[in-house]
Amino acid sequence: MNPVTKRPESLVDIPTHYCPGCGHSVVHRLIAETMDELDIRKRTICIAPVGCAVFADKYFNCDAIQGAHGRGPAIATGLKRSRPDTIVFSYQGDGDLASIGMAEIVHAAARGENITVIFINNTIYGMTGGQMAPTTLVGQVATTAPKGRNEKLQGNPINVSEMLSQLKSAKYIERVSVDTPQNVMKAKKAIKKAFQNQIDGVGFSFIEVLSICPTNWGVEPLKALEFLRTKMMTQYPLGVFKDEGKKEEGK
Amino acid sequence: MAEKELKKGNEALAEGAIRAGCRFFAGYPITPQNEVPEYMSWRQEEVGGAFVQAESEIAAINMIYGAAATGVRAMTSSSSPGVSLKQEGISYMAGADLPCLIVNMMRGGPGLGNIAGAQGDYMQATRGGGNGDYRLIVLAPNSVEELGNFPKLAFELSEKYRVPAMILADGILGQMMEGMSYNFEPVDPKTLPAKPWALGINDGTRAKNMISSYGLAEGELEKMILKRAERYALIERDEVRFEERFTEDAEVVIVAYGISARASMAAVNALRKEGIKVGLLRPITLWPFPTKKIAQLADKCKAMLCAEMSLGQMITDVKLAVNGKIPVHLYAKPGAFFPIAEDIETAVKSILTGKKDFLFNLSDLAEKADNTCHKPENKICKEGTLL
Ligand SMILES: Cc1ncc(C[n+]2csc(CCOP(=O)(O)OP(=O)(O)O)c2C)c(N)n1
Ligand code: SF4
Ligand SMILES: [Mg+2]
Numbered sequence A: 001m002n003p004v005t006k007r008p009e010s011l012v013d014i015p016t017h018y019c020p021g022c023g024h025s026v027v028h029r030l031i032a033e034t035m036d037e038l039d040i041r042k043r044t045i046c047i048a049p050v051g052c053a054v055f056a057d058k059y060f061n062c063d064a065i066q067g068a069h070g071r072g073p074a075i076a077t078g079l080k081r082s083r084p085d086t087i088v089f090s091y092q093g094d095g096d097l098a099s100i101g102m103a104e105i106v107h108a109a110a111r112g113e114n115i116t117v118i119f120i121n122n123t124i125y126g127m128t129g130g131q132m133a134p135t136t137l138v139g140q141v142a143t144t145a146p147k148g149r150n151e152k153l154q155g156n157p158i159n160v161s162e163m164l165s166q167l168k169s170a171k172y173i174e175r176v177s178v179d180t181p182q183n184v185m186k187a188k189k190a191i192k193k194a195f196q197n198q199i200d201g202v203g204f205s206f207i208e209v210l211s212i213c214p215t216n217w218g219v220e221p222l223k224a225l226e227f228l229r230t231k232m233m234t235q236y237p238l239g240v241f242k243d244e245g246k247k248e249e250g251k
Numbered sequence B: 001m002a003e004k005e006l007k008k009g010n011e012a013l014a015e016g017a018i019r020a021g022c023r024f025f026a027g028y029p030i031t032p033q034n035e036v037p038e039y040m041s042w043r044q045e046e047v048g049g050a051f052v053q054a055e056s057e058i059a060a061i062n063m064i065y066g067a068a069a070t071g072v073r074a075m076t077s078s079s080s081p082g083v084s085l086k087q088e089g090i091s092y093m094a095g096a097d098l099p100c101l102i103v104n105m106m107r108g109g110p111g112l113g114n115i116a117g118a119q120g121d122y123m124q125a126t127r128g129g130g131n132g133d134y135r136l137i138v139l140a141p142n143s144v145e146e147l148g149n150f151p152k153l154a155f156e157l158s159e160k161y162r163v164p165a166m167i168l169a170d171g172i173l174g175q176m177m178e179g180m181s182y183n184f185e186p187v188d189p190k191t192l193p194a195k196p197w198a199l200g201i202n203d204g205t206r207a208k209n210m211i212s213s214y215g216l217a218e219g220e221l222e223k224m225i226l227k228r229a230e231r232y233a234l235i236e237r238d239e240v241r242f243e244e245r246f247t248e249d250a251e252v253v254i255v256a257y258g259i260s261a262r263a264s265m266a267a268v269n270a271l272r273k274e275g276i277k278v279g280l281l282r283p284i285t286l287w288p289f290p291t292k293k294i295a296q297l298a299d300k301c302k303a304m305l306c307a308e309m310s311l312g313q314m315i316t317d318v319k320l321a322v323n324g325k326i327p328v329h330l331y332a333k334p335g336a337f338f339p340i341a342e343d344i345e346t347a348v349k350s351i352l353t354g355k356k357d358f359l360f361n362l363s364d365l366a367e368k369a370d371n372t373c374h375k376p377e378n379k380i381c382k383e384g385t386l387l
Helices: A023-037 A052-059 A072-082 A094-100 A102-111 A160-164 A181-199 A221-235 B009-019 B035-046 B057-069 B080-095 B122-126 B144-161 B171-175 B220-238 B258-273 B291-300 B314-322 B341-353 B362-371
Strands: A044-048 A063-066 A087-093 A116-121 A170-177 A204-210 A239-243 B005-008 B022-027 B050-053 B073-078 B101-106 B137-139 B165-170 B177-180 B242-245 B252-255 B278-283 B285-287 B303-308 B328-332
Touching (some): A023 A052, A023 A116, A023 A204, A063 B057, A072 A102, A072 A116, A072 B050, A087 A094, A094 A116, A102 A204, A116 A181, A160 A170, A170 A181, A170 A221, A204 A221, B005 B144, B009 B035, B009 B101, B009 B171, B022 B057, B035 B050, B057 B073, B057 B080, B073 B080, B080 B101, B137 B144, B144 B177, B144 B220, B165 B171, B171 B258, B258 B278, B258 B303, B328 B341
Parallel strands (some): A116 A204, B022 B073, B303 B328
16 A cells, blocks of 8 residues: 655654644645655755754754854855755744844845745744744734734834845745645645755745744644634735746646 | 065965865955955856855855855955954854864954954954854964965864864954965865765765754753864864074063064064063964963063053963963053054063063053043043043
8 A cells, every 4th residue: 555645755754843733844844745756855955043943954854054043044155155066945934034134034035046945934933932023913912022012112024025025136935824735735836846946046936934833822723723814814915926937837 | 485476465365265275255345354355256266166245244154154064165254343243153163063264354443443453352263252162273374474374274274173263363464465475285175085074965875964063952062062172172282383483592582473473573683682582482373372382481581571462362371371480561552553663672671670661551551540530530530531
């Protein structure tokens, strides 16, 4: 019998530390499947962020480097320019990418680095215990915004995908979600394309994944999914913001 | 010996790095080292390397982190304020045991300071500088020739011990022109020994490689640090470099590095002509520091004089080495002022005669401050004289 699903070869067979229901696990699997399907595991280098995904360097079955908070895109630049024959991806959370690492992501995109960035937007600082992130929704409670994010005091969330799509050298930008099986499949397709682009030398490819953090949102996973669908998707609409890569065959 | 050519310090350094096999450079503009990235921008392309003008010094050092992880000889250069920003990445590289070359063409500080040469970053360079328990191999050239030849030495030491290396020079050295020659043939990076730990393509003959600075499991980090400390111990034992001049019969030994050592040497020559027994000990490696050598000299001479373009930083290491055996004096030129040979001569004579001319003492400043405007209750302070 052929198993319907098996563990991707690109995931090391060890338990992860992610909380039940966490979006990180799902996205890890999608990336690993992509690496298997594109047969790039042996030449892929993963950059693990500072955040809940810090151990991504242990989880992906490929060469890996763990970098300083927010600096993934700069590290990716050094890796890719030194070894253009490798496939380099930077995996980052929203605190990592949209706050402390905002300069690095913007300039890597502006330079048109031929890299793949996977951006996990869970509207919160997960690892440090639920502080407000640049992506936290107005009204959303965080440990450093106990009354909810106040537009007057803390401004409005940053929509990174929309922002980056203004940059000419960014080639492919899509926002996806992993809340339903259909959306997971769409997310997989987007992630795969973001890696294929790098293989084809298209240039900077960026996938924002809306993800849940039941632990720090303080709700059950099901409630968390509801929050994602009703609240997050309003602030962060799904879709392709830019696609200047190779067109798919037959289209 | 190769014929000498006239070169500017920063360019001699950049070309020296290329010759040493550096094939990745990232940097951000800052005076007085701008010639380094400018030179690299076209030269790396010529030799098939990569050059990136980074968006900040933070990005530049993290690009070096990525590049060095692939095993390439990678370098960044900056000057004091920029090197402060690099500390995060330097700490990560030290923690991840990655070899690389960082150049600091020191300028006046703290803060924006000025753009002239200074030696105010000695502590930052030799104590680690960023967070955590680590060291850098720190080389201090004192000529354009050494600026050109030290990148190779820096890469070799850095790779041998997997400890990041720094060339700590200053704006004067970077900007001045001098005759120089390279004492080595250009290195072809392809001929360098493979680095089995490097990230890249895994043909299946090895396990996956991982580069990181963390060790979160109980006791893991301690183990990592102690393992690294073994290499630090070897470096301290085997890699100390210094230059010694007229120390054999010296009553006063001047200790100075970099451009200060040039002024000090001029003072030594002038004093020797007057029959005054003075010598120079020039640390070439600031870490590892020539502690043993200085301790030996302290058994023979009457006093030491540190000449520094700072409030006195290296003197801490000299005093530790001397361990109270003899007095250690300071001639200080902070604020990016070039040390003056004649003043160093006077300082040496002061030591021998027991006067205080040109000797620097922080406690003297306290006395002076008491008599001027720094005491709030001191009424002689006129408005506008408070800084
Ligand atoms: C320079 C620095 N600042 C702060 C931290 C502490 N820190 C660790 S993880 C983290 C937040 C990560 O949040 P995010 O990027 O959203 O990732 P998540 O955990 O939500 O996946 C912070 C601030 C650090 N490690 N380094
Ligand atoms: S804290 Fe949140 S982001 Fe982190 S593993 Fe748990 S659910 Fe995921
Ligand atoms: Mg987050």
